[in-house]
Amino acid sequence: MQFYIFILIGIFGLQSCDALAVFDDRGSLNISASCPDSFCTLSERLEAFSATPAYGLRELHLTNCSRQSITWRVLSLTPGLRTLVIRNCASYHLSKESLRPVRNLTSLQMQHTSLGVLRDEIFATVPRLEILELGQNIIHTVHIGAFKGLSRLRLLGLQGNGIQEILKGTFDPLVELVHLDLSSNQLTSLPQDIFAKNTQLQTLLLNENLMKTLPPEVLSSLPNLRLLDLGHAGELDILTLDLHNIEHLVMEGSSLSSLVLNGGFMRLHATNNELSHLQVGNKSSVIEMDLRGNLLNGNETASLLRGMWNLERLDLSKNNIEALPLHGSGSDDSDSQELFLLPSLKYLSLAHNRLVRLPPDSPLLSPRLNVLDLSHNLILNLDVEILRGLPVLTGLFLEGNRLSTFDYQLLHQQHEGLEELGLHQNAWSPGLYRKMFVYLSDRGVHLQAEIPKSDPKGSSPADIDWPPTGSQADAQKMDPPGVSGIHPYWTLRDILAFTTLVVVMLILLMNLYHILEEEGCLRRFRRWRRSTALGVGPSRTRESGRRLDEQDSEHSSSE
Numbered sequence: 001m002q003f004y005i006f007i008l009i010g011i012f013g014l015q016s017c018d019a020l021a022v023f024d025d026r027g028s029l030n031i032s033a034s035c036p037d038s039f040c041t042l043s044e045r046l047e048a049f050s051a052t053p054a055y056g057l058r059e060l061h062l063t064n065c066s067r068q069s070i071t072w073r074v075l076s077l078t079p080g081l082r083t084l085v086i087r088n089c090a091s092y093h094l095s096k097e098s099l100r101p102v103r104n105l106t107s108l109q110m111q112h113t114s115l116g117v118l119r120d121e122i123f124a125t126v127p128r129l130e131i132l133e134l135g136q137n138i139i140h141t142v143h144i145g146a147f148k149g150l151s152r153l154r155l156l157g158l159q160g161n162g163i164q165e166i167l168k169g170t171f172d173p174l175v176e177l178v179h180l181d182l183s184s185n186q187l188t189s190l191p192q193d194i195f196a197k198n199t200q201l202q203t204l205l206l207n208e209n210l211m212k213t214l215p216p217e218v219l220s221s222l223p224n225l226r227l228l229d230l231g232h233a234g235e236l237d238i239l240t241l242d243l244h245n246i247e248h249l250v251m252e253g254s255s256l257s258s259l260v261l262n263g264g265f266m267r268l269h270a271t272n273n274e275l276s277h278l279q280v281g282n283k284s285s286v287i288e289m290d291l292r293g294n295l296l297n298g299n300e301t302a303s304l305l306r307g308m309w310n311l312e313r314l315d316l317s318k319n320n321i322e323a324l325p326l327h328g329s330g331s332d333d334s335d336s337q338e339l340f341l342l343p344s345l346k347y348l349s350l351a352h353n354r355l356v357r358l359p360p361d362s363p364l365l366s367p368r369l370n371v372l373d374l375s376h377n378l379i380l381n382l383d384v385e386i387l388r389g390l391p392v393l394t395g396l397f398l399e400g401n402r403l404s405t406f407d408y409q410l411l412h413q414q415h416e417g418l419e420e421l422g423l424h425q426n427a428w429s430p431g432l433y434r435k436m437f438v439y440l441s442d443r444g445v446h447l448q449a450e451i452p453k454s455d456p457k458g459s460s461p462a463d464i465d466w467p468p469t470g471s472q473a474d475a476q477k478m479d480p481p482g483v484s485g486i487h488p489y490w491t492l493r494d495i496l497a498f499t500t501l502v503v504v505m506l507i508l509l510m511n512l513y514h515i516l517e518e519e520g521c522l523r524r525f526r527r528w529r530r531s532t533a534l535g536v537g538p539s540r541t542r543e544s545g546r547r548l549d550e551q552d553s554e555h556s557s558s559e
């Protein structure tokens with residue numbers, strides 16, 4: 001009952017978000033009576049208004065008037081307004097005179113409107129504006145003086161429009177700007193000094209554009225930049241950026257072949273490019289790099305990683321790495337005394353490369369490594385002794401290689417804390433995977449597994465259903481050694497099915513008993529059993545038959 005009460009309360013609460021429109025005798029909307037509180041949402045036909053102002057209104061939402069142009073006269077009746085939100089309305093133009101009645105406005109949001117041009121000094125009458133959200137419109141032209149007078153603006157959103165060009169000096173009045181979103185437009189380039197006056201900028205989103213060039217000087221004037229998103233920003237090919245220790249850099253899917261980063265960053269997300277050259281200035285600040293789907297080789301990787309002592313997470317999957325870098329590699333200067341160490345590395349993925357073997361002395365095998373992914377390479381043999389230097393290893397993935405033997409017992413002795421292991425899709429000798437699965441599962445190691453799509457030629461019948469599915473592997477986790485438990489090939493589903501069959505069999509037997517009882521079969525069977533127990537055998541029956549025949553014959557002769 002309480003659940004339905006809460007639902008009704010929620011429904012009435014949602015309905016109360018829209019103000020109840022109050023009209024006067026002439027059919028004009030009484031804004032004061034319709035919006036008596038500080039917050040109000042109007043979605044009615046906004047054409048005529050009564051002359052009674054709503055002095056207490058602070059936040060006004062005008063929504064879903066998609067086929068009607070907004071009557072800006074409503075703003076003259078809300079002099080104390082601080083936040084104005086306009087969505088799904090056909091606002092074809094906006095002028096500074098329209099906003100003059102709400103000179104104390106601090107937040108303006110216009111989304112999904114027909115606004116196409118931002119003219120000079122269009123926001124000059126609202127100098128206290130701090131948030132200006134103009135995303136998801138059809139803006140195609142921004143005049144150079146469009147933001148003049150907005151010295152307090154901190155957030156500017158122009159995403160999802162059709163802007164093709166931003167002129168030099170357009171953002172100069174925005175000296176307090178912290179967040180700028182230019183994503184999903186049609187920008188092909190930016191002037192060199194476009195952000196010269198925006199030294200407070202922390203977030204810059206340029207993703208989903210058509211960028212062809214980006215001069216290094218564009219970002220050199222942003223010492224406080226923390227997030228830069230250039231994902232799917234066009235076809236940049238060769239790019240050089242001057243950074244000031246940025247926190248997060250996104251370069252996904254921008255067709256980069258060479259990337260030079262003068263300065264530092266903490267996290268780099270540069271997947272699905274064509275990178276064959278990557279150079280970083282301040283390597284000591286790097287904590288995480290995701291470089292999946294590029295063209296990096298072993299030599300380039302060695303040069304890149306040397307000096308990244310604070311690197312914790314590295315993803316180099318789907319590259320062209322044939323061998324892991326060794327100590328002394330990756331240094332152009334033979335007299336360099338800088339050690340090649342990665343003492344902080346905890347996660348390393350080298351999946352989908354061309355590795356043939358695992359060298360024992362590679363700096364990538366950090367003693368703090370928790371997860372090592374070597375899946376889908378060309379490894380023929382793996383000496384488990386090489387992994388002895390990874391004492392805190394909890395995840396090891398070797399599926400999709402060419403392994404035929406593996407010392408799994410030694411592996412578990414060295415790494416009793418191992419939690420997850422991937423061994424499927426290898427050329428195991430017949431029956432080996434079954435042994436490894438039972439042994440490791442019995443000791444709490446979860447083996448990733450999958451059923452082959454088709455039975456491989458030459459496989460033995462015993463290995464056709466091995467490895468089992470992931471769900472079976474989860475269900476077949478064994479009890480600790482010395483504790484009796486269910487046989488590893490019996491799952492919970494098997495036990496339930498067997499119990500159901502036993503119950504059904506008992507019900508059928510009871511029904512059969514009742515049928516035999518009703519037909520009299522059981523009575524005859526009991527009489528037969530009783531007669532057999534009293535000694536009435538077949539010979540005695542024949543003698544009784546002969547006596548009856550003799551009596552019948554004597555009776556007939558006397559007659």
